Amino acid sequence: MTQRELADRAGLSPKHVNQLIHGLVRLTPDVAESLERVVGTPARLWNRLEADYQSTRTRLRYTRDLEQYAGWLKELPVSELVKRNVLPEEPKDGPSRIDQLLAFFAVATVDVWRDMYERPTACAFRKSKVQDSKLGSLATWLRLGELEALQIRCAPYDATELKRSLPDLRALTTMSAREFRPKLQEICSRSGVAVVFVEEVKGARVSGVTRKIGSKRVIQLSLRYRTDDQLWFSFFHEVHHVLNADDEMRIEIADKTDHEDPRELEADRFAADALIPPQYAHRLADLTSKTQVRAFADEMGIAPGIVVGRLQREHPRRWPYRNGNDLKRSLDLLEV
Structure with a gap:
Protein backbone atom coordinates (compact mmCIF):
# COMPACT_ATOMS: atom_id res chain seq x y z
CA MET A 1 0.00 0.00 0.00
CA TYR A 69 27.26 17.61 33.26
CA ALA A 70 30.25 15.27 33.08
CA GLY A 71 32.20 17.72 35.24
CA TRP A 72 29.64 17.25 38.03
CA LEU A 73 30.88 13.69 38.50
CA LYS A 74 34.27 15.03 39.55
CA GLU A 75 32.63 17.05 42.34
CA LEU A 76 31.08 14.00 43.97
CA PRO A 77 32.68 11.13 45.94
CA VAL A 78 31.50 8.45 43.54
CA SER A 79 34.07 5.85 44.64
CA GLU A 80 33.02 6.38 48.24
CA LEU A 81 29.38 5.72 47.38
CA VAL A 82 30.39 2.58 45.50
CA LYS A 83 32.42 1.44 48.49
CA ARG A 84 29.39 1.93 50.74
CA ASN A 85 27.22 -0.06 48.30
CA VAL A 86 25.06 2.97 47.59
CA LEU A 87 25.96 2.92 43.88
CA PRO A 88 26.83 -0.09 41.70
CA GLU A 89 30.38 -0.47 40.44
CA GLU A 90 29.33 0.05 36.82
CA PRO A 91 29.26 2.20 34.84
CA LYS A 92 32.40 4.06 35.81
CA ASP A 93 31.22 7.36 34.36
CA GLY A 94 28.99 8.90 31.71
CA PRO A 95 25.28 9.72 31.56
CA SER A 96 24.22 6.50 33.28
CA ARG A 97 26.36 7.31 36.32
CA ILE A 98 24.97 10.83 36.40
CA ASP A 99 21.48 9.36 36.24
CA GLN A 100 22.26 7.14 39.25
CA LEU A 101 23.50 10.11 41.24
CA LEU A 102 20.42 12.17 40.43
CA ALA A 103 18.30 9.27 41.67
CA PHE A 104 20.42 9.03 44.85
CA PHE A 105 19.84 12.71 45.59
CA ALA A 106 16.20 12.41 44.42
CA VAL A 107 16.45 15.40 42.08
CA ALA A 108 15.50 15.73 38.43
CA THR A 109 18.50 17.71 37.19
CA VAL A 110 21.94 18.89 38.21
CA ASP A 111 20.61 22.45 38.27
CA VAL A 112 18.04 21.43 40.86
CA TRP A 113 20.82 19.78 42.89
CA ARG A 114 22.77 23.03 42.89
CA ASP A 115 19.70 24.94 44.02
CA MET A 116 19.24 22.53 46.92
CA TYR A 117 22.82 22.18 48.10
CA GLU A 118 24.57 25.36 47.07
CA ARG A 119 22.09 28.06 47.90
CA PRO A 120 21.08 26.92 51.41
CA THR A 121 24.72 26.56 52.40
CA ALA A 122 25.66 29.91 50.94
CA CYS A 123 22.72 31.68 52.58
CA ALA A 124 22.71 30.00 55.99
CA PHE A 125 26.42 30.21 56.74
CA ARG A 126 29.23 32.61 56.34
CA LYS A 127 31.48 31.47 53.49
CA SER A 128 34.49 31.34 55.78
CA LYS A 129 32.87 28.57 57.76
CA VAL A 130 32.29 26.17 54.89
CA GLN A 131 35.00 27.06 52.41
CA ASP A 132 37.27 24.24 53.54
CA SER A 133 34.58 21.64 52.89
CA LYS A 134 34.01 20.14 49.45
CA LEU A 135 30.40 20.80 48.53
CA GLY A 136 29.94 17.47 46.76
CA SER A 137 31.24 15.55 49.77
CA LEU A 138 29.17 17.60 52.20
CA ALA A 139 26.00 17.19 50.13
CA THR A 140 26.60 13.44 49.90
CA TRP A 141 27.05 13.12 53.67
CA LEU A 142 23.87 15.13 54.26
CA ARG A 143 21.89 12.98 51.82
CA LEU A 144 23.10 9.74 53.43
CA GLY A 145 21.87 11.04 56.78
CA GLU A 146 18.58 12.14 55.31
CA LEU A 147 17.92 8.67 53.92
CA GLU A 148 18.73 7.07 57.25
CA ALA A 149 16.61 9.57 59.19
CA LEU A 150 13.61 8.80 56.99
CA GLN A 151 13.70 5.21 58.28
CA ILE A 152 13.36 6.27 61.92
CA ARG A 153 9.82 6.55 63.24
CA CYS A 154 9.34 9.51 65.54
CA ALA A 155 6.58 10.97 67.64
CA PRO A 156 5.59 14.59 66.90
CA TYR A 157 8.29 16.98 68.01
CA ASP A 158 7.95 17.93 71.68
CA ALA A 159 10.55 20.30 73.14
CA THR A 160 9.25 19.77 76.67
CA GLU A 161 9.72 16.02 76.36
CA LEU A 162 13.23 16.51 74.98
CA LYS A 163 14.18 18.73 77.92
CA ARG A 164 12.73 16.17 80.30
CA SER A 165 14.91 13.50 78.67
CA LEU A 166 18.22 15.33 79.17
CA PRO A 167 19.18 13.47 82.41
CA ASP A 168 18.47 10.11 80.76
CA LEU A 169 20.53 11.11 77.73
CA ARG A 170 23.40 12.23 79.93
CA ALA A 171 23.39 8.91 81.76
CA LEU A 172 24.07 7.12 78.46
CA THR A 173 27.61 8.54 78.37
CA THR A 174 28.86 5.76 80.64
CA MET A 175 27.70 3.02 78.25
CA SER A 176 29.51 1.41 75.36
CA ALA A 177 28.63 2.47 71.82
CA ARG A 178 26.76 -0.76 71.21
CA GLU A 179 24.61 -0.10 74.28
CA PHE A 180 23.91 3.60 73.98
CA ARG A 181 23.02 3.86 70.29
CA PRO A 182 19.58 2.17 70.40
CA LYS A 183 18.74 3.84 73.72
CA LEU A 184 19.78 7.26 72.44
CA GLN A 185 17.71 6.90 69.29
CA GLU A 186 14.71 5.57 71.21
CA ILE A 187 14.73 8.37 73.79
CA CYS A 188 15.10 11.07 71.16
CA SER A 189 12.49 9.58 68.82
CA ARG A 190 9.92 9.92 71.62
CA SER A 191 10.59 13.65 71.44
CA GLY A 192 10.31 13.79 67.66
CA VAL A 193 14.06 13.84 67.05
CA ALA A 194 15.81 11.36 64.75
CA VAL A 195 19.47 10.79 65.63
CA VAL A 196 21.64 9.22 62.94
CA PHE A 197 25.32 8.34 62.75
CA VAL A 198 26.87 8.58 59.31
CA GLU A 199 30.57 8.09 58.80
CA GLU A 200 32.17 11.24 57.46
CA VAL A 201 32.62 11.43 53.69
CA LYS A 202 36.17 12.42 52.79
CA GLY A 203 36.30 16.12 52.07
CA ALA A 204 33.16 17.01 54.01
CA ARG A 205 35.07 17.95 57.16
CA VAL A 206 31.88 17.98 59.20
CA SER A 207 31.21 16.83 62.75
CA GLY A 208 27.46 17.29 62.97
CA VAL A 209 24.33 18.96 61.66
CA THR A 210 20.82 19.77 62.82
CA ARG A 211 17.94 20.33 60.45
CA LYS A 212 14.26 19.78 59.94
CA ILE A 213 13.09 17.09 57.55
CA GLY A 214 9.32 17.09 57.26
CA SER A 215 7.98 17.11 60.81
CA LYS A 216 11.15 15.55 62.23
CA ARG A 217 14.09 17.28 63.79
CA VAL A 218 17.26 15.48 62.78
CA ILE A 219 20.63 15.33 64.53
CA GLN A 220 23.30 13.81 62.31
CA LEU A 221 26.75 13.01 63.70
CA SER A 222 29.87 11.88 61.85
CA LEU A 223 32.04 10.62 64.74
CA ARG A 224 34.90 12.40 63.01
CA TYR A 225 37.13 12.31 66.09
CA ARG A 226 35.98 8.84 67.25
CA THR A 227 36.20 9.59 70.99
CA ASP A 228 33.36 9.69 73.47
CA ASP A 229 34.09 13.21 74.73
CA GLN A 230 33.81 14.66 71.22
CA LEU A 231 30.70 12.66 70.41
CA TRP A 232 28.75 13.69 73.49
CA PHE A 233 29.81 17.31 73.31
CA SER A 234 28.71 17.43 69.66
CA PHE A 235 25.43 15.69 70.47
CA PHE A 236 24.41 18.09 73.25
CA HIS A 237 25.58 21.03 71.12
CA GLU A 238 23.11 19.91 68.44
CA VAL A 239 20.39 19.34 71.05
CA HIS A 240 20.65 23.01 71.97
CA HIS A 241 19.95 24.01 68.36
CA VAL A 242 16.91 21.74 68.32
CA LEU A 243 15.56 23.07 71.62
CA ASN A 244 15.94 26.63 70.41
CA ALA A 245 13.70 25.92 67.42
CA ASP A 246 16.55 26.70 65.08
CA ASP A 247 15.01 25.11 61.98
CA GLU A 248 17.69 26.59 59.73
CA MET A 249 20.17 23.88 58.77
CA ARG A 250 23.21 24.31 61.01
CA ILE A 251 26.34 22.50 59.92
CA GLU A 252 29.20 22.15 62.37
CA ILE A 253 32.38 22.22 60.33
CA ALA A 254 35.25 20.33 61.94
CA ASP A 255 38.10 22.44 63.34
CA LYS A 256 36.07 25.61 62.75
CA THR A 257 34.72 27.56 65.71
CA ASP A 258 32.56 30.53 64.91
CA HIS A 259 33.37 32.92 67.75
CA GLU A 260 31.18 35.59 66.17
CA ASP A 261 27.95 33.63 66.18
CA PRO A 262 26.29 33.84 69.62
CA ARG A 263 24.11 30.83 68.79
CA GLU A 264 27.18 28.62 68.41
CA LEU A 265 28.70 29.94 71.62
CA GLU A 266 25.42 29.32 73.43
CA ALA A 267 25.28 25.78 72.06
CA ASP A 268 28.85 25.13 73.26
CA ARG A 269 27.99 26.41 76.73
CA PHE A 270 24.81 24.35 76.83
CA ALA A 271 26.74 21.19 75.93
CA ALA A 272 29.40 21.86 78.56
CA ASP A 273 26.80 22.56 81.26
CA ALA A 274 24.63 19.58 80.29
CA LEU A 275 27.57 17.21 80.77
CA ILE A 276 29.11 18.88 83.83
CA PRO A 277 26.60 21.17 85.62
CA PRO A 278 27.92 24.66 86.49
CA GLN A 279 27.65 24.06 90.23
CA TYR A 280 30.33 21.36 89.91
CA ALA A 281 32.48 22.86 87.17
CA HIS A 282 34.61 24.93 89.58
CA ARG A 283 36.05 21.68 90.95
CA LEU A 284 37.68 20.86 87.62
CA ALA A 285 40.61 23.15 88.45
CA ASP A 286 41.48 20.92 91.42
CA LEU A 287 41.76 17.71 89.40
CA THR A 288 45.43 16.85 88.93
CA SER A 289 45.46 13.07 88.43
CA LYS A 290 43.63 10.39 86.50
CA THR A 291 42.45 8.87 89.77
CA GLN A 292 40.79 12.15 90.70
CA VAL A 293 39.25 12.38 87.25
CA ARG A 294 37.73 8.90 87.57
CA ALA A 295 36.34 9.70 91.02
CA PHE A 296 34.84 12.98 89.83
CA ALA A 297 33.33 11.29 86.76
CA ASP A 298 31.77 8.57 88.93
CA GLU A 299 30.29 11.22 91.18
CA MET A 300 28.87 13.09 88.18
CA GLY A 301 27.61 9.88 86.56
CA ILE A 302 29.44 10.53 83.29
CA ALA A 303 32.31 8.91 81.39
CA PRO A 304 35.80 9.97 82.57
CA GLY A 305 36.79 10.79 78.98
CA ILE A 306 34.28 13.64 79.03
CA VAL A 307 35.99 15.12 82.08
CA VAL A 308 39.38 14.81 80.38
CA GLY A 309 38.10 16.54 77.26
CA ARG A 310 36.78 19.43 79.31
CA LEU A 311 40.07 19.73 81.19
CA GLN A 312 42.06 19.76 77.96
CA ARG A 313 39.93 22.59 76.59
CA GLU A 314 39.80 24.74 79.71
CA HIS A 315 43.07 23.89 81.49
CA PRO A 316 45.53 23.11 78.67
CA ARG A 317 48.64 23.87 80.72
CA ARG A 318 47.80 21.36 83.41
CA TRP A 319 46.08 18.96 81.05
CA PRO A 320 47.79 19.14 77.62
CA TYR A 321 46.14 17.35 74.76
CA ARG A 322 47.88 13.98 75.27
CA ASN A 323 47.38 13.88 79.01
CA GLY A 324 44.57 11.53 79.98
CA ASN A 325 43.62 10.42 76.48
CA ASP A 326 43.70 6.83 77.64
CA LEU A 327 40.59 7.61 79.70
CA LYS A 328 38.68 8.48 76.57
CA ARG A 329 36.69 5.69 74.97
CA SER A 330 37.41 5.13 71.28
CA LEU A 331 34.32 4.72 69.15
CA ASP A 332 33.97 2.57 66.06
CA LEU A 333 31.14 3.57 63.76
CA LEU A 334 30.51 -0.08 62.98
CA GLU A 335 29.68 -0.55 66.65
CA VAL A 336 27.66 2.64 66.89
Whole structure:
Protein backbone atom coordinates (compact mmCIF):
# COMPACT_ATOMS: atom_id res chain seq x y z
CA MET A 1 0.00 0.00 0.00
CA THR A 2 1.41 3.35 -1.00
CA GLN A 3 1.44 6.30 1.36
CA ARG A 4 -1.20 8.04 -0.77
CA GLU A 5 -3.50 5.00 -0.73
CA LEU A 6 -3.08 4.72 3.06
CA ALA A 7 -3.87 8.40 3.38
CA ASP A 8 -7.00 8.05 1.23
CA ARG A 9 -8.28 4.98 3.13
CA ALA A 10 -7.55 6.48 6.60
CA GLY A 11 -8.96 9.91 5.78
CA LEU A 12 -5.60 11.61 6.33
CA SER A 13 -3.56 13.94 4.16
CA PRO A 14 -0.56 12.45 2.31
CA LYS A 15 1.64 14.96 4.10
CA HIS A 16 0.42 13.79 7.52
CA VAL A 17 1.04 10.14 6.67
CA ASN A 18 4.55 10.98 5.46
CA GLN A 19 5.26 12.84 8.71
CA LEU A 20 3.94 9.88 10.73
CA ILE A 21 6.23 7.47 8.93
CA HIS A 22 9.26 9.72 9.56
CA GLY A 23 8.38 10.27 13.22
CA LEU A 24 7.78 14.00 12.79
CA VAL A 25 4.30 14.01 14.35
CA ARG A 26 2.71 11.93 17.12
CA LEU A 27 0.45 9.03 16.35
CA THR A 28 -2.74 10.07 18.15
CA PRO A 29 -5.42 7.68 19.50
CA ASP A 30 -7.79 8.82 16.71
CA VAL A 31 -5.24 7.90 14.03
CA ALA A 32 -4.62 4.59 15.82
CA GLU A 33 -8.33 3.77 15.52
CA SER A 34 -8.26 4.64 11.82
CA LEU A 35 -5.20 2.45 11.24
CA GLU A 36 -6.89 -0.47 12.99
CA ARG A 37 -9.76 -0.30 10.51
CA VAL A 38 -7.49 0.11 7.47
CA VAL A 39 -4.68 -2.40 8.15
CA GLY A 40 -6.20 -4.58 10.90
CA THR A 41 -3.54 -3.96 13.55
CA PRO A 42 -5.26 -3.22 16.93
CA ALA A 43 -5.27 0.42 18.01
CA ARG A 44 -3.87 -0.55 21.42
CA LEU A 45 -0.70 -1.84 19.69
CA TRP A 46 -0.26 1.40 17.74
CA ASN A 47 -0.74 3.39 20.94
CA ARG A 48 1.79 1.27 22.83
CA LEU A 49 4.34 1.56 20.03
CA GLU A 50 3.87 5.32 19.97
CA ALA A 51 4.32 5.56 23.74
CA ASP A 52 7.47 3.43 23.60
CA TYR A 53 8.83 5.51 20.74
CA GLN A 54 8.24 8.81 22.52
CA SER A 55 9.72 7.43 25.74
CA THR A 56 12.85 6.31 23.89
CA ARG A 57 13.19 9.71 22.21
CA THR A 58 12.90 11.43 25.58
CA ARG A 59 15.46 9.10 27.12
CA LEU A 60 17.94 9.70 24.27
CA ARG A 61 17.48 13.46 24.51
CA TYR A 62 17.85 13.25 28.30
CA THR A 63 21.06 11.23 27.90
CA ARG A 64 22.50 13.80 25.50
CA ASP A 65 21.63 16.55 27.97
CA LEU A 66 23.38 14.69 30.79
CA GLU A 67 26.65 14.62 28.86
CA GLN A 68 27.10 18.33 29.51
CA TYR A 69 27.26 17.61 33.26
CA ALA A 70 30.25 15.27 33.08
CA GLY A 71 32.20 17.72 35.24
CA TRP A 72 29.64 17.25 38.03
CA LEU A 73 30.88 13.69 38.50
CA LYS A 74 34.27 15.03 39.55
CA GLU A 75 32.63 17.05 42.34
CA LEU A 76 31.08 14.00 43.97
CA PRO A 77 32.68 11.13 45.94
CA VAL A 78 31.50 8.45 43.54
CA SER A 79 34.07 5.85 44.64
CA GLU A 80 33.02 6.38 48.24
CA LEU A 81 29.38 5.72 47.38
CA VAL A 82 30.39 2.58 45.50
CA LYS A 83 32.42 1.44 48.49
CA ARG A 84 29.39 1.93 50.74
CA ASN A 85 27.22 -0.06 48.30
CA VAL A 86 25.06 2.97 47.59
CA LEU A 87 25.96 2.92 43.88
CA PRO A 88 26.83 -0.09 41.70
CA GLU A 89 30.38 -0.47 40.44
CA GLU A 90 29.33 0.05 36.82
CA PRO A 91 29.26 2.20 34.84
CA LYS A 92 32.40 4.06 35.81
CA ASP A 93 31.22 7.36 34.36
CA GLY A 94 28.99 8.90 31.71
CA PRO A 95 25.28 9.72 31.56
CA SER A 96 24.22 6.50 33.28
CA ARG A 97 26.36 7.31 36.32
CA ILE A 98 24.97 10.83 36.40
CA ASP A 99 21.48 9.36 36.24
CA GLN A 100 22.26 7.14 39.25
CA LEU A 101 23.50 10.11 41.24
CA LEU A 102 20.42 12.17 40.43
CA ALA A 103 18.30 9.27 41.67
CA PHE A 104 20.42 9.03 44.85
CA PHE A 105 19.84 12.71 45.59
CA ALA A 106 16.20 12.41 44.42
CA VAL A 107 16.45 15.40 42.08
CA ALA A 108 15.50 15.73 38.43
CA THR A 109 18.50 17.71 37.19
CA VAL A 110 21.94 18.89 38.21
CA ASP A 111 20.61 22.45 38.27
CA VAL A 112 18.04 21.43 40.86
CA TRP A 113 20.82 19.78 42.89
CA ARG A 114 22.77 23.03 42.89
CA ASP A 115 19.70 24.94 44.02
CA MET A 116 19.24 22.53 46.92
CA TYR A 117 22.82 22.18 48.10
CA GLU A 118 24.57 25.36 47.07
CA ARG A 119 22.09 28.06 47.90
CA PRO A 120 21.08 26.92 51.41
CA THR A 121 24.72 26.56 52.40
CA ALA A 122 25.66 29.91 50.94
CA CYS A 123 22.72 31.68 52.58
CA ALA A 124 22.71 30.00 55.99
CA PHE A 125 26.42 30.21 56.74
CA ARG A 126 29.23 32.61 56.34
CA LYS A 127 31.48 31.47 53.49
CA SER A 128 34.49 31.34 55.78
CA LYS A 129 32.87 28.57 57.76
CA VAL A 130 32.29 26.17 54.89
CA GLN A 131 35.00 27.06 52.41
CA ASP A 132 37.27 24.24 53.54
CA SER A 133 34.58 21.64 52.89
CA LYS A 134 34.01 20.14 49.45
CA LEU A 135 30.40 20.80 48.53
CA GLY A 136 29.94 17.47 46.76
CA SER A 137 31.24 15.55 49.77
CA LEU A 138 29.17 17.60 52.20
CA ALA A 139 26.00 17.19 50.13
CA THR A 140 26.60 13.44 49.90
CA TRP A 141 27.05 13.12 53.67
CA LEU A 142 23.87 15.13 54.26
CA ARG A 143 21.89 12.98 51.82
CA LEU A 144 23.10 9.74 53.43
CA GLY A 145 21.87 11.04 56.78
CA GLU A 146 18.58 12.14 55.31
CA LEU A 147 17.92 8.67 53.92
CA GLU A 148 18.73 7.07 57.25
CA ALA A 149 16.61 9.57 59.19
CA LEU A 150 13.61 8.80 56.99
CA GLN A 151 13.70 5.21 58.28
CA ILE A 152 13.36 6.27 61.92
CA ARG A 153 9.82 6.55 63.24
CA CYS A 154 9.34 9.51 65.54
CA ALA A 155 6.58 10.97 67.64
CA PRO A 156 5.59 14.59 66.90
CA TYR A 157 8.29 16.98 68.01
CA ASP A 158 7.95 17.93 71.68
CA ALA A 159 10.55 20.30 73.14
CA THR A 160 9.25 19.77 76.67
CA GLU A 161 9.72 16.02 76.36
CA LEU A 162 13.23 16.51 74.98
CA LYS A 163 14.18 18.73 77.92
CA ARG A 164 12.73 16.17 80.30
CA SER A 165 14.91 13.50 78.67
CA LEU A 166 18.22 15.33 79.17
CA PRO A 167 19.18 13.47 82.41
CA ASP A 168 18.47 10.11 80.76
CA LEU A 169 20.53 11.11 77.73
CA ARG A 170 23.40 12.23 79.93
CA ALA A 171 23.39 8.91 81.76
CA LEU A 172 24.07 7.12 78.46
CA THR A 173 27.61 8.54 78.37
CA THR A 174 28.86 5.76 80.64
CA MET A 175 27.70 3.02 78.25
CA SER A 176 29.51 1.41 75.36
CA ALA A 177 28.63 2.47 71.82
CA ARG A 178 26.76 -0.76 71.21
CA GLU A 179 24.61 -0.10 74.28
CA PHE A 180 23.91 3.60 73.98
CA ARG A 181 23.02 3.86 70.29
CA PRO A 182 19.58 2.17 70.40
CA LYS A 183 18.74 3.84 73.72
CA LEU A 184 19.78 7.26 72.44
CA GLN A 185 17.71 6.90 69.29
CA GLU A 186 14.71 5.57 71.21
CA ILE A 187 14.73 8.37 73.79
CA CYS A 188 15.10 11.07 71.16
CA SER A 189 12.49 9.58 68.82
CA ARG A 190 9.92 9.92 71.62
CA SER A 191 10.59 13.65 71.44
CA GLY A 192 10.31 13.79 67.66
CA VAL A 193 14.06 13.84 67.05
CA ALA A 194 15.81 11.36 64.75
CA VAL A 195 19.47 10.79 65.63
CA VAL A 196 21.64 9.22 62.94
CA PHE A 197 25.32 8.34 62.75
CA VAL A 198 26.87 8.58 59.31
CA GLU A 199 30.57 8.09 58.80
CA GLU A 200 32.17 11.24 57.46
CA VAL A 201 32.62 11.43 53.69
CA LYS A 202 36.17 12.42 52.79
CA GLY A 203 36.30 16.12 52.07
CA ALA A 204 33.16 17.01 54.01
CA ARG A 205 35.07 17.95 57.16
CA VAL A 206 31.88 17.98 59.20
CA SER A 207 31.21 16.83 62.75
CA GLY A 208 27.46 17.29 62.97
CA VAL A 209 24.33 18.96 61.66
CA THR A 210 20.82 19.77 62.82
CA ARG A 211 17.94 20.33 60.45
CA LYS A 212 14.26 19.78 59.94
CA ILE A 213 13.09 17.09 57.55
CA GLY A 214 9.32 17.09 57.26
CA SER A 215 7.98 17.11 60.81
CA LYS A 216 11.15 15.55 62.23
CA ARG A 217 14.09 17.28 63.79
CA VAL A 218 17.26 15.48 62.78
CA ILE A 219 20.63 15.33 64.53
CA GLN A 220 23.30 13.81 62.31
CA LEU A 221 26.75 13.01 63.70
CA SER A 222 29.87 11.88 61.85
CA LEU A 223 32.04 10.62 64.74
CA ARG A 224 34.90 12.40 63.01
CA TYR A 225 37.13 12.31 66.09
CA ARG A 226 35.98 8.84 67.25
CA THR A 227 36.20 9.59 70.99
CA ASP A 228 33.36 9.69 73.47
CA ASP A 229 34.09 13.21 74.73
CA GLN A 230 33.81 14.66 71.22
CA LEU A 231 30.70 12.66 70.41
CA TRP A 232 28.75 13.69 73.49
CA PHE A 233 29.81 17.31 73.31
CA SER A 234 28.71 17.43 69.66
CA PHE A 235 25.43 15.69 70.47
CA PHE A 236 24.41 18.09 73.25
CA HIS A 237 25.58 21.03 71.12
CA GLU A 238 23.11 19.91 68.44
CA VAL A 239 20.39 19.34 71.05
CA HIS A 240 20.65 23.01 71.97
CA HIS A 241 19.95 24.01 68.36
CA VAL A 242 16.91 21.74 68.32
CA LEU A 243 15.56 23.07 71.62
CA ASN A 244 15.94 26.63 70.41
CA ALA A 245 13.70 25.92 67.42
CA ASP A 246 16.55 26.70 65.08
CA ASP A 247 15.01 25.11 61.98
CA GLU A 248 17.69 26.59 59.73
CA MET A 249 20.17 23.88 58.77
CA ARG A 250 23.21 24.31 61.01
CA ILE A 251 26.34 22.50 59.92
CA GLU A 252 29.20 22.15 62.37
CA ILE A 253 32.38 22.22 60.33
CA ALA A 254 35.25 20.33 61.94
CA ASP A 255 38.10 22.44 63.34
CA LYS A 256 36.07 25.61 62.75
CA THR A 257 34.72 27.56 65.71
CA ASP A 258 32.56 30.53 64.91
CA HIS A 259 33.37 32.92 67.75
CA GLU A 260 31.18 35.59 66.17
CA ASP A 261 27.95 33.63 66.18
CA PRO A 262 26.29 33.84 69.62
CA ARG A 263 24.11 30.83 68.79
CA GLU A 264 27.18 28.62 68.41
CA LEU A 265 28.70 29.94 71.62
CA GLU A 266 25.42 29.32 73.43
CA ALA A 267 25.28 25.78 72.06
CA ASP A 268 28.85 25.13 73.26
CA ARG A 269 27.99 26.41 76.73
CA PHE A 270 24.81 24.35 76.83
CA ALA A 271 26.74 21.19 75.93
CA ALA A 272 29.40 21.86 78.56
CA ASP A 273 26.80 22.56 81.26
CA ALA A 274 24.63 19.58 80.29
CA LEU A 275 27.57 17.21 80.77
CA ILE A 276 29.11 18.88 83.83
CA PRO A 277 26.60 21.17 85.62
CA PRO A 278 27.92 24.66 86.49
CA GLN A 279 27.65 24.06 90.23
CA TYR A 280 30.33 21.36 89.91
CA ALA A 281 32.48 22.86 87.17
CA HIS A 282 34.61 24.93 89.58
CA ARG A 283 36.05 21.68 90.95
CA LEU A 284 37.68 20.86 87.62
CA ALA A 285 40.61 23.15 88.45
CA ASP A 286 41.48 20.92 91.42
CA LEU A 287 41.76 17.71 89.40
CA THR A 288 45.43 16.85 88.93
CA SER A 289 45.46 13.07 88.43
CA LYS A 290 43.63 10.39 86.50
CA THR A 291 42.45 8.87 89.77
CA GLN A 292 40.79 12.15 90.70
CA VAL A 293 39.25 12.38 87.25
CA ARG A 294 37.73 8.90 87.57
CA ALA A 295 36.34 9.70 91.02
CA PHE A 296 34.84 12.98 89.83
CA ALA A 297 33.33 11.29 86.76
CA ASP A 298 31.77 8.57 88.93
CA GLU A 299 30.29 11.22 91.18
CA MET A 300 28.87 13.09 88.18
CA GLY A 301 27.61 9.88 86.56
CA ILE A 302 29.44 10.53 83.29
CA ALA A 303 32.31 8.91 81.39
CA PRO A 304 35.80 9.97 82.57
CA GLY A 305 36.79 10.79 78.98
CA ILE A 306 34.28 13.64 79.03
CA VAL A 307 35.99 15.12 82.08
CA VAL A 308 39.38 14.81 80.38
CA GLY A 309 38.10 16.54 77.26
CA ARG A 310 36.78 19.43 79.31
CA LEU A 311 40.07 19.73 81.19
CA GLN A 312 42.06 19.76 77.96
CA ARG A 313 39.93 22.59 76.59
CA GLU A 314 39.80 24.74 79.71
CA HIS A 315 43.07 23.89 81.49
CA PRO A 316 45.53 23.11 78.67
CA ARG A 317 48.64 23.87 80.72
CA ARG A 318 47.80 21.36 83.41
CA TRP A 319 46.08 18.96 81.05
CA PRO A 320 47.79 19.14 77.62
CA TYR A 321 46.14 17.35 74.76
CA ARG A 322 47.88 13.98 75.27
CA ASN A 323 47.38 13.88 79.01
CA GLY A 324 44.57 11.53 79.98
CA ASN A 325 43.62 10.42 76.48
CA ASP A 326 43.70 6.83 77.64
CA LEU A 327 40.59 7.61 79.70
CA LYS A 328 38.68 8.48 76.57
CA ARG A 329 36.69 5.69 74.97
CA SER A 330 37.41 5.13 71.28
CA LEU A 331 34.32 4.72 69.15
CA ASP A 332 33.97 2.57 66.06
CA LEU A 333 31.14 3.57 63.76
CA LEU A 334 30.51 -0.08 62.98
CA GLU A 335 29.68 -0.55 66.65
CA VAL A 336 27.66 2.64 66.89
